[in-house]
Amino acid sequence: EERGAPRYGYGTVPTPEQIAGWAIAVRPDGQGLPPGRGSVEQGAEVYMQQCAACHGTFGEGEGRYPKLAGEGSLTGERPEPTVGNYWPFATTLFDYINRAMPFPAPRSLSAEEVYATVAYVLNLNNVVPAEFVADRDSLPKVRMPNRDGFLWQDPRPDTHEQACMQDCRKPEEVRIVSTAEGKTLTPRTTGPLDTEMPQ
Amino acid sequence: EERGAPRYGYGTVPTPEQIAGWAIAVRPDGQGLPPGRGSVEQGAEVYMQQCAACHGTFGEGEGRYPKLAGEGSLTGERPEPTVGNYWPFATTLFDYINRAMPFPAPRSLSAEEVYATVAYVLNLNNVVPAEFVADRDSLPKVRMPNRDGFLWQDPRPDTHEQACMQDCRKPEEVRIVSTAEGKTLTPRTTGPLDTEMPQ
Amino acid sequence: AGSALLAGRGLRAEEVASPPAEAPYSLSLGPGVVDRVYGQPSRFEAGVIRRNVPWLTASPETSISFTPLQHQQGIITPSGVFFERYHAGRxxxxxxxxxxMIHGLVDRPLLLTMEDLRRFPSVSRIHFIECPANGGMEWRGAQLNSLQFTHGMIGCAEWTGVKLSTLLEETGLTRGAKWVLAEGADGAHMNRSIPLEKCLDDCLVVYGQNGEALRPEQGYPVRLLIPGWQGNVNVKWLRRLEIGNQPWFTREETSKYTELMPDGRARGFTWPLYAKSVITFPCPEMPAKGPGIYEIRGFAWSGLGKVAQVDVSLDGGVNWQRARLQEPVLPKALTRFTLEWRWDGRPALLQSRAVDETGFVQPTLAALRRVRGTNPIYNKNAIQTWQVKADGTVFNVQLA
Amino acid sequence: AGSALLAGRGLRAEEVASPPAEAPYSLSLGPGVVDRVYGQPSRFEAGVIRRNVPWLTASPETSISFTPLQHQQGIITPSGVFFERYHAGRxxxxxxxxxxMIHGLVDRPLLLTMEDLRRFPSVSRIHFIECPANGGMEWRGAQLNSLQFTHGMIGCAEWTGVKLSTLLEETGLTRGAKWVLAEGADGAHMNRSIPLEKCLDDCLVVYGQNGEALRPEQGYPVRLLIPGWQGNVNVKWLRRLEIGNQPWFTREETSKYTELMPDGRARGFTWPLYAKSVITFPCPEMPAKGPGIYEIRGFAWSGLGKVAQVDVSLDGGVNWQRARLQEPVLPKALTRFTLEWRWDGRPALLQSRAVDETGFVQPTLAALRRVRGTNPIYNKNAIQTWQVKADGTVFNVQLA
Ligand code: HEC
Ligand code: HEC
Ligand SMILES: [Ca+2]
Ligand SMILES: [Ca+2]
Ligand SMILES: [Ca+2]
Ligand SMILES: [Ca+2]
Ligand SMILES: [Ca+2]
Ligand SMILES: [Ca+2]
Ligand SMILES: [Co+2]
Ligand SMILES: [Co+2]
Structure with missing residues (x-):
C-alpha cells in the first residue's frame, strides 16, 4: 500500500480536539501531563474531602481499601507495597488518580486537584517536602525511592523442571505441609451465591 | 474384556418389567405389538372423540394438522403423501399413535384403543375393509399400497458437479427465475419476535 | 472543577461517546461482580433471537425455530439461540x-442415572446439527427473504459426553445386533432407527453443550449426537436405546424424513447431510451500504467430513474465486470462510460453493432439481444465490 | 384406559422416571418453540454460577468472580459463567x-464506530484468558478448598474480531513506534502498555464471543485479545489505542501485576502465562464416591503455544502417567486431558503436570517458591495437589 493511502477507508479521522479529549495517558517523561499545578497544602484539602474516607487520613487505608502510604521493607513475610516504597514513577500517580479516582466519580477532579492530591500523597510518603508543588515540570523529576527496584525484562523461564515419569522423588519426602481443610475461608460452592461470608 | 463382565460396572440391570414398561417400539414384523385388538367400528368412536378435531372427520386434516387419508398421486406439482398413498407399513401407525397421539395427551390410549384407531385410519384410506380387526397378528399382514415405493439404500451422491473456476456458464444464461422479493411470507427478522404473522 | 469533562452529561446522545466527551458510564461505577451470577447478552442485542415461521406448522409444540445465522460470529452457535425442533414441546x-435404558440384543441390559453416565470416559467434539428440512421451503421457488429462515435450521456446538461405542461395549452385543432404536422422553417419544455401524463409529451420548449442561431446548439432560447426520436422528431427552437386528421403520423414517422423487418413489434412510454452504454477509438481513471493500463471510459444512474448499462467485456462477477458510477446520463442523470483495456498486449475484474432503461439490439448485424434482422437502443442499441490488439491498433468488 | 401408565403420576419422585412409569412431561405437551427466544440453562443447573470471595477485595466494583470450572464440560467456557474482573464495575x-480511537505515532489517526470495526477482515480464534492472580491466594499456603476459587480466574472462548495488525496497517505507523497504550471506557479507564511486536503478532480487537456479541462482562461491545498474556492487558470496553515509542508504566503495570521477589526487587512486564494445568475431577467440589474406575479429568494450557503433554500423578509426584489429550489441541487455549483411574479406595495425592510445545514443564509449588518466595501474588502456575481421602472427599493441600 502507498503510504498515506488507507486500504479500507472505513471510519473518520479524529480532530486534534477529539484526540486531546481522550488522550489522558501520562508517561514518566511527562508526556501527557496537562497544564496546571497543585501544592501539598491544596492536596490536603481535596484529600480529606474526597479520598480519606477510603484511603485513611494518613493514607493507611480503611477496611480493605488500598493503603497509600508506607515505607516498610519489601522483603520478609508480608511486605506492603505502597506509593512510597514501591511505585517507580510519580507520573503514574497523576495518570491513575486522573483516570480512576475518586473511585465513585472518576474524572471528576480538575487538573489542579489531581496535581494537588499527587503532591499530597507523595508528601504523605515522605517523598517530597511540604512545600512541593506538582506540575508538568516537577513531577517527572521526582525520584521515587523504589525507582530502580524493578526488572523490566522477564527472566522466565526461571524454573527448569524435567518431566520425570518414574521414581521422581522419595515417597517418604512426600509430605503435606499445608491444607485448606478446616479453614473457614471458602465461600459455599453449591446452591445460590454465598452472601453470608464476611468481607 | 471377558464376555459377561462389564468393564465399568456403573448403573444397574433393569428388570424385565422395567424393560417391558418402556419398550414400546413396534416393528413391521410385529415385534413389539401388545396383546389386545380393535375394530374399525370401535376405532370410529375413539377417532371422533379424540382425533377428528385435528385430523378431520374424514382424515382430511383441519387447519395445518396432518391429513391422515388420501389416495392421490405421488407425482406432479404438489403431491400429498398420507397413510394411504405413502406409508409402507401398517405397524408404524400403531407405533406412532401409541407413542405420540392424541397430540395433547400422548400414551393416554389403551392398547385396544390404539388398535381400533389404527384399524379406523386404515379403513379411511381404503386399505382394509370395514370388518377389519387390528391385532398383533393382523397388522403385520396388512399390505400397504405404497409398500414397495421406497428405496432404502441412499443413492447419493446423485449430483456430480465440478468445481469449475472460470467461464463456467454463459453469462447470458444466468437468469433469475424466482425471487422472494415482494412476497409477504417472511416474518420480521429485527426487533422482538414477529407474533403478527398469520399461522 | 472538571466541568468541561462533566459537560458530556449534557450532550446529545450521538455526541456523548465521541471524544472529547466522557459517556456517563465512564464517569461512575457500574454494577459489581456477581451482579449477574449467570450472564446475559447486552440489552442492545435483544434482536438477536430465535425466530419462527408461524405458517409452517400446525402448532408451536411441533415446530421449529431458526438460528439467527446473520449474527453468528464464529463457528460456535450460542446456546441461547441454537435452533429448536420439538415434536411435542419441550x-x-x-x-x-x-x-x-439400554437393552435388546445385548449381553447385559443397563439402566443408567445421569451420574452413572457422566462417570464413563468422556469426549468433547465440535459438530453441527442440521435439520434436513433446512431450506426445504425453497424447492419450488424462492419464498423467504431471510438468511435466518432459509438456512437457520442449523447450529454448531462443542458437545461433551460418552461415546456410544463405550456404552455398547459395556452392555456387550449379541449375535445379529445391527440396528439401534433411540427413543426420547418427550411427549412424542421420538424414535429413530440407526445402523449399529454408525453408532460404533462416531456417535456420542452427550450431556454437555458449549461447556455447560445441555440446554433444555437441545435435550437436557442427555441427547444423542450422530455427527453429520440429519438432525432428527440426534434424539433429544434420550431415555432408551434398544438394539435389534432390523430397522423399526418408524413414522419419522417413513412418513417423514423421506424424499419423494419425481417418479413418485421415495428415498429413505438418507441420513448424511451433504456438503453445503451459505454466505452470511451480505444477506437479506445484512445489506451492503454503498460501494467499497467488504468482506464476504459465510459458513460451509459437510456431514461427510471436513470442508476442503469454498469458492465464491459474484456473477451467479460464471466465475469463481477461492475463499479463505478459517482454522480450525473440523470434520462435520461449521467452517467459516471469507473473501475480500471490492464492490463497485453494480448489481451482483453472490454464491458460495463448498467442496468437502470426499471431493463432493455442492450442487446448484438446477442440478439438484434435475435429479430430484421439487417435492423432496429434505436434503436441499443447493448453492444459495443472493441478489445484491445497486442500493445494496439483498434478495433471495433462484437462477435458471 | 391407560391407567397403568398414568399411575406414574402418583409415584414417588425416585420412581417416576424409572421404567415402567412415564414421567408427567412424557404424557403431555411442553412449551413450544420460541417459548424462550433466547434460551437459558435448565433450572436444575441453578448452582452452576460465577461466585466471588467477598473478603478478597474492598468492593464488588473492583473485584473478581470465578468460573465454575468444576462444571465445565469442554474447552469452551459458557459465556454465562465466564469469570469477570472489574476495576470500576461493569x-x-x-x-x-x-x-x-487510534492515534499517536501513526500516519492517519482513526476514529471507528462499531459498524466500521465489523467491516474489517475478521478472524475467529479459540483462546483462554486468565488473570495472573489466579491461585494467587495460595502462595503462602493452601487457603481455599475449592477448584472454582483456586483456579476459576480463567475462561476460554471462541473470539471473533479484527487483527490488531490490520488496524495498524490501516493507520500506518511512523518511525519510532514501539508501544501501544490500550484504554477502556469504564470508570477505571483501564490502561496498559503493550509492545508493538506482540500487537502485530497475534492480537485481536474482538467484538464476538462464542458466536454472539461479546458479553458486557467481557467488554461489550469491544475488547482487546492478547493471546496467552495476563488477563489484565486484554483491555475491555476498549475505546483508545495510542501508539508511542516507550511504555507508560501505568499503575496496573507498576503497583499491580508486578511480582515482588524475595530480595525485595520486583519483576515487571511479565506478560505470558506459563504452562499450567489442574485436575477438575475429582476436586473439592466433585469428590469420589467409593472405590471403582473413575476418569480423572482436567484442563491444561500455556500462554506460549500448544500443550504438548500432560502427566498425572496419584502419589504426590513420585510416579507419573501420560494423560490423553482431547482434540483439537489449539495454541493458547484450554486443552482437556483425561486418564483412567482405578481407585482402590486408599488415600491418594492427585497432581497434573503440563508440558507445552516450547518444552517448558509446569513446576511444583516448591520449585516456584525456591525462586520466587511467597510474595509475588501473580503468575502462580504451580502444580496443584488434591488430597483424596479414603471416604472420597478431596482437599486442597500443598506438599513439601
Ligand atoms: C470510595 C472509595 C475510594 C475513594 C473515595 C477514593 N479511592 Fe482511591 N482507591 C479505591 C479503591 C477501591 C482502589 C483500588 C482500585 C482497583 O485496584 O481497581 C483505589 C486505588 C487508589 C490508588 C492506587 C493504590 C495502589 O496501591 O495501587 C491511589 C493512588 C488512589 N486510590 C488515590 C485516591 C485519591 C487521590 C482519591 C481522592 C481523590 C481516592 N483515591 C479516592 C477507593 C477509593
Ligand atoms: C390437538 C391435535 C391433535 C389430536 C387431537 C390428534 N392429533 Fe394426530 N397429529 C397432530 C399433529 C400436530 C401431528 C404431527 C406431529 C409431528 O409431526 O410432530 C399429528 C400426527 C399424526 C399422525 C401422523 C401423520 C403423518 O402423516 O405422519 C397420525 C397417524 C395421527 N396424528 C393420528 C392421530 C390419532 C389416531 C389421533 C387420536 C387418537 C390423533 N392423531 C389426535 C395433532 C393431533
Ligand atoms: Ca483510619
Ligand atoms: Ca373437516
Ligand atoms: Ca470537579
Ligand atoms: Ca449516551
Ligand atoms: Ca385412556
Ligand atoms: Ca418426577
Ligand atoms: Co422432525
Ligand atoms: Co486488575
Missing part, C-alpha cells in the same frame, strides 16, 4: 429422575 | 455511541 426433565 | 455501553 419437556422439563429433572436429571435426578432421568434414566437411560 | 459499564453498560451503547454500541451505536461507542468509538475506538
Amino acid at each position: 419437556p422439563t426433565v429433572d436429571p435426578s429422575e432421568h434414566r437411560l | 459499564p453498560t455501553v451503547d454500541p451505536s455511541e461507542h468509538r475506538l
Whole structure:
C-alpha cells in the first residue's frame, strides 16, 4: 500500500480536539501531563474531602481499601507495597488518580486537584517536602525511592523442571505441609451465591 | 474384556418389567405389538372423540394438522403423501399413535384403543375393509399400497458437479427465475419476535 | 472543577461517546461482580433471537425455530439461540429422575442415572446439527427473504459426553445386533432407527453443550449426537436405546424424513447431510451500504467430513474465486470462510460453493432439481444465490 | 384406559422416571418453540454460577468472580459463567455511541464506530484468558478448598474480531513506534502498555464471543485479545489505542501485576502465562464416591503455544502417567486431558503436570517458591495437589 493511502477507508479521522479529549495517558517523561499545578497544602484539602474516607487520613487505608502510604521493607513475610516504597514513577500517580479516582466519580477532579492530591500523597510518603508543588515540570523529576527496584525484562523461564515419569522423588519426602481443610475461608460452592461470608 | 463382565460396572440391570414398561417400539414384523385388538367400528368412536378435531372427520386434516387419508398421486406439482398413498407399513401407525397421539395427551390410549384407531385410519384410506380387526397378528399382514415405493439404500451422491473456476456458464444464461422479493411470507427478522404473522 | 469533562452529561446522545466527551458510564461505577451470577447478552442485542415461521406448522409444540445465522460470529452457535425442533414441546426433565435404558440384543441390559453416565470416559467434539428440512421451503421457488429462515435450521456446538461405542461395549452385543432404536422422553417419544455401524463409529451420548449442561431446548439432560447426520436422528431427552437386528421403520423414517422423487418413489434412510454452504454477509438481513471493500463471510459444512474448499462467485456462477477458510477446520463442523470483495456498486449475484474432503461439490439448485424434482422437502443442499441490488439491498433468488 | 401408565403420576419422585412409569412431561405437551427466544440453562443447573470471595477485595466494583470450572464440560467456557474482573464495575455501553480511537505515532489517526470495526477482515480464534492472580491466594499456603476459587480466574472462548495488525496497517505507523497504550471506557479507564511486536503478532480487537456479541462482562461491545498474556492487558470496553515509542508504566503495570521477589526487587512486564494445568475431577467440589474406575479429568494450557503433554500423578509426584489429550489441541487455549483411574479406595495425592510445545514443564509449588518466595501474588502456575481421602472427599493441600 502507498503510504498515506488507507486500504479500507472505513471510519473518520479524529480532530486534534477529539484526540486531546481522550488522550489522558501520562508517561514518566511527562508526556501527557496537562497544564496546571497543585501544592501539598491544596492536596490536603481535596484529600480529606474526597479520598480519606477510603484511603485513611494518613493514607493507611480503611477496611480493605488500598493503603497509600508506607515505607516498610519489601522483603520478609508480608511486605506492603505502597506509593512510597514501591511505585517507580510519580507520573503514574497523576495518570491513575486522573483516570480512576475518586473511585465513585472518576474524572471528576480538575487538573489542579489531581496535581494537588499527587503532591499530597507523595508528601504523605515522605517523598517530597511540604512545600512541593506538582506540575508538568516537577513531577517527572521526582525520584521515587523504589525507582530502580524493578526488572523490566522477564527472566522466565526461571524454573527448569524435567518431566520425570518414574521414581521422581522419595515417597517418604512426600509430605503435606499445608491444607485448606478446616479453614473457614471458602465461600459455599453449591446452591445460590454465598452472601453470608464476611468481607 | 471377558464376555459377561462389564468393564465399568456403573448403573444397574433393569428388570424385565422395567424393560417391558418402556419398550414400546413396534416393528413391521410385529415385534413389539401388545396383546389386545380393535375394530374399525370401535376405532370410529375413539377417532371422533379424540382425533377428528385435528385430523378431520374424514382424515382430511383441519387447519395445518396432518391429513391422515388420501389416495392421490405421488407425482406432479404438489403431491400429498398420507397413510394411504405413502406409508409402507401398517405397524408404524400403531407405533406412532401409541407413542405420540392424541397430540395433547400422548400414551393416554389403551392398547385396544390404539388398535381400533389404527384399524379406523386404515379403513379411511381404503386399505382394509370395514370388518377389519387390528391385532398383533393382523397388522403385520396388512399390505400397504405404497409398500414397495421406497428405496432404502441412499443413492447419493446423485449430483456430480465440478468445481469449475472460470467461464463456467454463459453469462447470458444466468437468469433469475424466482425471487422472494415482494412476497409477504417472511416474518420480521429485527426487533422482538414477529407474533403478527398469520399461522 | 472538571466541568468541561462533566459537560458530556449534557450532550446529545450521538455526541456523548465521541471524544472529547466522557459517556456517563465512564464517569461512575457500574454494577459489581456477581451482579449477574449467570450472564446475559447486552440489552442492545435483544434482536438477536430465535425466530419462527408461524405458517409452517400446525402448532408451536411441533415446530421449529431458526438460528439467527446473520449474527453468528464464529463457528460456535450460542446456546441461547441454537435452533429448536420439538415434536411435542419441550419437556422439563429433572436429571435426578432421568434414566437411560439400554437393552435388546445385548449381553447385559443397563439402566443408567445421569451420574452413572457422566462417570464413563468422556469426549468433547465440535459438530453441527442440521435439520434436513433446512431450506426445504425453497424447492419450488424462492419464498423467504431471510438468511435466518432459509438456512437457520442449523447450529454448531462443542458437545461433551460418552461415546456410544463405550456404552455398547459395556452392555456387550449379541449375535445379529445391527440396528439401534433411540427413543426420547418427550411427549412424542421420538424414535429413530440407526445402523449399529454408525453408532460404533462416531456417535456420542452427550450431556454437555458449549461447556455447560445441555440446554433444555437441545435435550437436557442427555441427547444423542450422530455427527453429520440429519438432525432428527440426534434424539433429544434420550431415555432408551434398544438394539435389534432390523430397522423399526418408524413414522419419522417413513412418513417423514423421506424424499419423494419425481417418479413418485421415495428415498429413505438418507441420513448424511451433504456438503453445503451459505454466505452470511451480505444477506437479506445484512445489506451492503454503498460501494467499497467488504468482506464476504459465510459458513460451509459437510456431514461427510471436513470442508476442503469454498469458492465464491459474484456473477451467479460464471466465475469463481477461492475463499479463505478459517482454522480450525473440523470434520462435520461449521467452517467459516471469507473473501475480500471490492464492490463497485453494480448489481451482483453472490454464491458460495463448498467442496468437502470426499471431493463432493455442492450442487446448484438446477442440478439438484434435475435429479430430484421439487417435492423432496429434505436434503436441499443447493448453492444459495443472493441478489445484491445497486442500493445494496439483498434478495433471495433462484437462477435458471 | 391407560391407567397403568398414568399411575406414574402418583409415584414417588425416585420412581417416576424409572421404567415402567412415564414421567408427567412424557404424557403431555411442553412449551413450544420460541417459548424462550433466547434460551437459558435448565433450572436444575441453578448452582452452576460465577461466585466471588467477598473478603478478597474492598468492593464488588473492583473485584473478581470465578468460573465454575468444576462444571465445565469442554474447552469452551459458557459465556454465562465466564469469570469477570472489574476495576470500576461493569459499564453498560451503547454500541451505536461507542468509538475506538487510534492515534499517536501513526500516519492517519482513526476514529471507528462499531459498524466500521465489523467491516474489517475478521478472524475467529479459540483462546483462554486468565488473570495472573489466579491461585494467587495460595502462595503462602493452601487457603481455599475449592477448584472454582483456586483456579476459576480463567475462561476460554471462541473470539471473533479484527487483527490488531490490520488496524495498524490501516493507520500506518511512523518511525519510532514501539508501544501501544490500550484504554477502556469504564470508570477505571483501564490502561496498559503493550509492545508493538506482540500487537502485530497475534492480537485481536474482538467484538464476538462464542458466536454472539461479546458479553458486557467481557467488554461489550469491544475488547482487546492478547493471546496467552495476563488477563489484565486484554483491555475491555476498549475505546483508545495510542501508539508511542516507550511504555507508560501505568499503575496496573507498576503497583499491580508486578511480582515482588524475595530480595525485595520486583519483576515487571511479565506478560505470558506459563504452562499450567489442574485436575477438575475429582476436586473439592466433585469428590469420589467409593472405590471403582473413575476418569480423572482436567484442563491444561500455556500462554506460549500448544500443550504438548500432560502427566498425572496419584502419589504426590513420585510416579507419573501420560494423560490423553482431547482434540483439537489449539495454541493458547484450554486443552482437556483425561486418564483412567482405578481407585482402590486408599488415600491418594492427585497432581497434573503440563508440558507445552516450547518444552517448558509446569513446576511444583516448591520449585516456584525456591525462586520466587511467597510474595509475588501473580503468575502462580504451580502444580496443584488434591488430597483424596479414603471416604472420597478431596482437599486442597500443598506438599513439601
Ligand atoms: C470510595 C472509595 C475510594 C475513594 C473515595 C477514593 N479511592 Fe482511591 N482507591 C479505591 C479503591 C477501591 C482502589 C483500588 C482500585 C482497583 O485496584 O481497581 C483505589 C486505588 C487508589 C490508588 C492506587 C493504590 C495502589 O496501591 O495501587 C491511589 C493512588 C488512589 N486510590 C488515590 C485516591 C485519591 C487521590 C482519591 C481522592 C481523590 C481516592 N483515591 C479516592 C477507593 C477509593
Ligand atoms: C390437538 C391435535 C391433535 C389430536 C387431537 C390428534 N392429533 Fe394426530 N397429529 C397432530 C399433529 C400436530 C401431528 C404431527 C406431529 C409431528 O409431526 O410432530 C399429528 C400426527 C399424526 C399422525 C401422523 C401423520 C403423518 O402423516 O405422519 C397420525 C397417524 C395421527 N396424528 C393420528 C392421530 C390419532 C389416531 C389421533 C387420536 C387418537 C390423533 N392423531 C389426535 C395433532 C393431533
Ligand atoms: Ca483510619
Ligand atoms: Ca373437516
Ligand atoms: Ca470537579
Ligand atoms: Ca449516551
Ligand atoms: Ca385412556
Ligand atoms: Ca418426577
Ligand atoms: Co422432525
Ligand atoms: Co486488575
